Amino acid sequence: MKYSTPTAPHPFPLPRDPANMPQTMERDQLQQLILDSVEDSGIASFKGRVPVGLGRSTARALMFKITCHCGVTAMLSVDTPEDASEERTLEMVPHLAKALDNQASQFRRFPCEAHSRMSMG
Numbered sequence: 001m002k003y004s005t006p007t008a009p010h011p012f013p014l015p016r017d018p019a020n021m022p023q024t025m026e027r028d029q030l031q032q033l034i035l036d037s038v039e040d041s042g043i044a045s046f047k048g049r050v051p052v053g054l055g056r057s058t059a060r061a062l063m064f065k066i067t068c069h070c071g072v073t074a075m076l077s078v079d080t081p082e083d084a085s086e087e088r089t090l091e092m093v094p095h096l097a098k099a100l101d102n103q104a105s106q107f108r109r110f111p112c113e114a115h116s117r118m119s120m121g
Contacts, residue, residue, distance in 0.1 A: 030080070030089060031062055037097035040104040042066050046075060062096070066104050070112035076103040 031045045046063035059079035067073040078096045080089055110118075 027060065027062065030093075031064070033090075033093050034062065034078070034096050034100065035064075037093055038104075039097075039101050040066070043076065043100055043104055064100055066107055068108070068112060068115050070115055072112070072115035072118070074107045074115075074118075076100055076107075 028045075035043065035045060043064050043066050046065045060082050062078050062080065064076040064078075065073050066076060078099050080092060080096070084092070107115075
């Protein structure tokens with residue numbers, strides 16, 4: 001039986017051919033590469049579940065955390081395209097690391113009183 005491309009849109013997405021999909025890095029590998037590239041040594045991987053609503057459906061949200069000396073921890077995140085090739089992902093690492101450093105810097109500029117207020121909602 002020969003497969004033909006349908007002309008009408010499908011009510012559900014068709015699976016992609018794995019042979020044509022770009023190779024992607026594992027989440028832990030990518031997080032470690034980014035951590036190795038950040039300047040702020042206080043940034044760490046966040047191993048918990050990603051809160052609902054973070055990241056887009058076409059992106060992979062990578063979560064990190066940073067803790068102030070006052071004890072408040074902030075979540076930091078960067079997104080990578082879900083279907084980015086490994087080569088493209090490696091090209092993005094310096095930019096992702098810079099984005100995390102910027103987020104960490106913003107968090108550190110807040111006084112501890114502001115951290116406390118943020119942690120209460």
